[in-house]
Amino acid sequence: MRKYTRKWLAHAIAAILILTGQGAGAAEQPPETPDLRSGLIPAPPGDLAYAAYQRGEYEAAYRLASEQAEADNRAAQTLLGELYAQGLGVDRNIEMAAHWYRRAADAGDLEAQFAIAVMYGKGDGVETNPALAADYFEKAADQGHVTAQYNFALILLAGDLRQRDSERAARLLESAAAGGVVEAQYNISLLYSTGEGVPADEVKAAYWMSQAALAAHPVAELEYGIMVFKGRGVLADEAAGAAWVLRAAQRGNPIAANRIAKLYANGRGVESSALEAAKWHLISRSRGGSDIWLDGFVQSLPDEMREEAELAASEFKPF
Numbered sequence: 001m002r003k004y005t006r007k008w009l010a011h012a013i014a015a016i017l018i019l020t021g022q023g024a025g026a027a028e029q030p031p032e033t034p035d036l037r038s039g040l041i042p043a044p045p046g047d048l049a050y051a052a053y054q055r056g057e058y059e060a061a062y063r064l065a066s067e068q069a070e071a072d073n074r075a076a077q078t079l080l081g082e083l084y085a086q087g088l089g090v091d092r093n094i095e096m097a098a099h100w101y102r103r104a105a106d107a108g109d110l111e112a113q114f115a116i117a118v119m120y121g122k123g124d125g126v127e128t129n130p131a132l133a134a135d136y137f138e139k140a141a142d143q144g145h146v147t148a149q150y151n152f153a154l155i156l157l158a159g160d161l162r163q164r165d166s167e168r169a170a171r172l173l174e175s176a177a178a179g180g181v182v183e184a185q186y187n188i189s190l191l192y193s194t195g196e197g198v199p200a201d202e203v204k205a206a207y208w209m210s211q212a213a214l215a216a217h218p219v220a221e222l223e224y225g226i227m228v229f230k231g232r233g234v235l236a237d238e239a240a241g242a243a244w245v246l247r248a249a250q251r252g253n254p255i256a257a258n259r260i261a262k263l264y265a266n267g268r269g270v271e272s273s274a275l276e277a278a279k280w281h282l283i284s285r286s287r288g289g290s291d292i293w294l295d296g297f298v299q300s301l302p303d304e305m306r307e308e309a310e311l312a313a314s315e316f317k318p319f
Contacts, residue, residue, distance in 0.1 A: 049076055058089030069100060077104035078112040085115075098125030105136055113140035114148045134161040141172060146179030153184070166197030174198075177208055185212040186220045206233030213244060221248035222256040229269060242269025249280060252318030257284035258291055265297055274301055278309035283316050 049064035062083050068076030077100045083089050085097035098119050104112030117136035120129045134155050140148035149172040155161050156169035170191050176184035185208045191197050192205035206227050212220035221244050228234055229241025242263050248256035261280035264273045278301055281294040298306060 047075065049079055053079060058083065062089035072107070074104040074107035074109040078109045081112060081115060094125035110140045110143040110145045114145050117148065130161055146176040146181050150176040150181045150184040170197030182212050182215040182217050186217050202233030218248055218251045218253050222253055222259070238269035250319055252287065254284045254287035254289035257287065258289045261294055275305055275309055278306060279312040282309060282313035286313065
């Protein structure tokens with residue numbers, strides 16, 4: 001069973017992706033080429049503080065938000081927390097940021113709930129408090145904050161701060177995945193692959209893994225490549241699968257480098273190339289990979305080819 005660990009930091013949010021269709025379809029093709037601020041909610045109509053913030057007039061935003069925050073305007077309190085956190089229009093003060101985020105969070109602002117959850121998880125501006133972090137992640141998740149849903153799902157899977165609940169975790173992960181959280185796409189794919197918290201479904205597993213791979217998740221690129229190569233939940237296509245594996249290898253994934261080396265050695269999904277096989281094996285080995293068969297394969301090559309492969313491997317730089 002896969003072991004899950006808590007991750008407190010927010011992950012970048014991609015465009016919304018909607019799951020459509022249930023049958024296995026053609027594989028997605030890999031692309032040809034290889035300090036986000038917390039996402040504040042859009043400014044309410046007539047909100048002068050947010051309008052100033054969006055125009056980059058931070059001192060005015062700070063002045064206006066301060067006035068509104070003292071009048072218990074939770075959106076202004078959240079904005080004030082952001083200004084203090086980023087040092088915009090006012091000297092950066094992480095303790096004051098935490099103060100205003102917490103006030104807004106307790107008043108029900110989901111962005112503030114997420115922000116203070118991260119701060120309690122990391123110990124920024126407050127003492128580290130995983131239990132409070134979990135509480136605020138849950139509150140934000142219940143209001144539909146997708147990165148909070150992802151983080152709280154991991155808490156449910158870990159089972160230490162909350163009773164382990166893989167079914168609820170799966171629902172939250174799928175919601176976050178649909179909202180574009182790449183790590184959620186990867187993790188819900190794993191649950192569909194293993195049948196943990198959801199009925200096992202290779203088609204859905206392949207779909208979500210493809211979305212994470214398209215967003216350049218390095219492990220998803222490899223795992224989706226294997227799915228495509230073997231036809232698990234998607235039409236089998238060795239060439240397309242090998243292209244995904246190669247892409248993961250080009251990012252520096254040692255396991256992917258080992259896999260593509262074997263594909264080049266055996267001419268599966270790619271044109272057979274002893275030189276490419278040797279190069280990728282040496283790259284994998286330099287990054288901690290090992291493969292006795294490929295060790296022997298490389299040693300069997302002519303000295304000139306082996307030296308060329310060694311040079312190519314030494315010049316490799318992941319993108």
